[in-house]
Amino acid sequence: MKVRIDEDRCTGHGRCYELAPAVFHEDERGHALVDRPTPPADQEEKVRRAARNCPEQAIVLED
Numbered sequence: 653m654k655v656r657i658d659e660d661r662c663t664g665h666g667r668c669y670e671l672a673p674a675v676f677h678e679d680e681r682g683h684a685l686v687d688r689p690t691p692p693a694d695q696e697e698k699v700r701r702a703a704r705n706c707p708e709q710a711i712v713l714e715d
């Protein structure tokens with residue numbers, strides 16, 4: 653799995669770094685940054701959950 657943020661869509665709701673804090677963190681505006689663009693297997697379900705819960709559909713997953 654690979655994950656990235658569509659910065660044009662992210663408006664900073666923060667669901668991603670609440671649901672998968674080992675993979676995402678926030679910048680000074682509350683927008684998401686990706687710490688681990690290739691998440692380890694034990695984080696994949698959390699990343700998928702974060703993607704489903706992003707109100708802006710800003711989390712892009714590639715398998």
Ligand code: SF4
Nearest residue numbers: 662665666667668706
């Ligand atoms: S949940 Fe979506 S909109 Fe909110 S910070 Fe994360 S990527 Fe951005």
